[in-house]
Amino acid sequence: MEYIQVSDKLKMSKIALGFWRLKSWKMSKEELLKYLEEAIDLGVTTFDHADIYGHYTCEKKFGEALALKPELRKKMQLVSKVGIKLVSENMPENTYHCYDTSYEHIVKSVEKSLENFNTEYLDLVLIHRPDMYMNADETAKALTDLRKAGKVLEWGVSNFLPSDYNLLQSRLDFKLVTNQIELSPLKTQHFFDGTINLMQEKRMPIMVWSPLAGGEIFISAAENAVELRKVLERLAEKYSCKSDTIVYAWHLSHPANLMPICGSGKIERLEDAVKACDVKLTREEWFEILVNGMGYDIP
Numbered sequence: 575m576e577y578i579q580v581s582d583k584l585k586m587s588k589i590a591l592g593f594w595r596l597k598s599w600k601m602s603k604e605e606l607l608k609y610l611e612e613a614i615d616l617g618v619t620t621f622d623h624a625d626i627y628g629h630y631t632c633e634k635k636f637g638e639a640l641a642l643k644p645e646l647r648k649k650m651q652l653v654s655k656v657g658i659k660l661v662s663e664n665m666p667e668n669t670y671h672c673y674d675t676s677y678e679h680i681v682k683s684v685e686k687s688l689e690n691f692n693t694e695y696l697d698l699v700l701i702h703r704p705d706m707y708m709n710a711d712e713t714a715k716a717l718t719d720l721r722k723a724g725k726v727l728e729w730g731v732s733n734f735l736p737s738d739y740n741l742l743q744s745r746l747d748f749k750l751v752t753n754q755i756e757l758s759p760l761k762t763q764h765f766f767d768g769t770i771n772l773m774q775e776k777r778m779p780i781m782v783w784s785p786l787a788g789g790e791i792f793i794s795a796a797e798n799a800v801e802l803r804k805v806l807e808r809l810a811e812k813y814s815c816k817s818d819t820i821v822y823a824w825h826l827s828h829p830a831n832l833m834p835i836c837g838s839g840k841i842e843r844l845e846d847a848v849k850a851c852d853v854k855l856t857r858e859e860w861f862e863i864l865v866n867g868m869g870y871d872i873p
């Protein structure tokens with residue numbers, strides 16, 4: 575497994591594992607611990623969370639598994655997110671679904687994540703979505719204070735378009751280290767809206783969510799998905815691997831330093847993702863996947 579030196583404080587695995595769907599995996603804490611150990615053995619050490627996952631339950635569940643073997647903490651990078659408020663019976667003080675990047679909310683949410691994981695620091699925290707009500711000076715102060723206190727080693731953003739990124743970055747005297755965005759052969763918009771270009775310009779690695787389009791690549795009956803699957807199957811035969819490995823290879827082969835987050839609770843799927851580190855697609859193959867995923871040719 576390749577690692578990316580994201581900053582002088584933070585090294586992340588090229589493939590991350592995401593816990594958005596943790597609740598649906600229906601694992602006991604012992605089973606979850608086993609899965610974490612297996613992931614770490616594969617070299618997947620970066621674990622992606624958000625305060626809101628599982629209606630505010632996933633971080634705690636992960637923390638309970640980690641508590642069975644606390645020495646694993648130093649082998650992993652814990653990533654979380656802040657900035658969305660969900661109306662949930664698990665968070666009765668939230669009265670309306672909104673974004674909140676206020677000083678008070680960011681600090682409170684990070685403190686809660688630290689408590690959930692039972693850890694003294696988070697390796698990376700992302701502002702989950704651009705907040706159209708953001709006061710950039712206030713948000714930047716929260717990020718700066720938490721970083722200075724050592725509670726958050728590095729900060730990044732998620733789903734930020736270039737103008738969102740530029741605004742927040744303009745108020746910080748340290749670098750945001752990543753933008754986590756949706757990208758797959760079925761969701762290619764960020765190649766065309768300047769997001770990926772800006773990240774490459776800034777030499778920032780890009781964390782990729784739903785790299786398999788949430789599984790749609792393999793189940794959708796849409797014509798482009800059907801055609802895409804034929805291409806993936808042919809390339810899978812050429813590279814002696816499975817089709818999902820080819821999708822991960824499509825991400826990893828791109829020059830902008832993409833870090834896909836696997837969203838599966840099955841170790842064999844995580845193994846497929848890791849195998850992609852050894853598959854380098856040609857430019858022509860990369861474009862064939864892009865074009866078939868989009869469903870129309872490039873000009």
Ligand code: NAP
Pocket residue numbers: 591592593594595622623702732733754755782783784785786787788789790792793818835836837838839840843
């Ligand atoms: P994904 O890997 O694109 O999708 C995972 C889903 O695809 C799982 O339900 C999985 O089912 C299914 N799948 C995988 N291989 C398949 C196959 N060969 N055939 C059929 N289904 C297959 O990733 P994701 O879970 O959508 O997202 C990954 C992570 O990104 C999340 O866990 C979260 O950490 C992060 N995320 C971030 C944001 C954000 O706004 N920043 C948004 C969404 C997600 P199995 O479980 O059966 O394998």
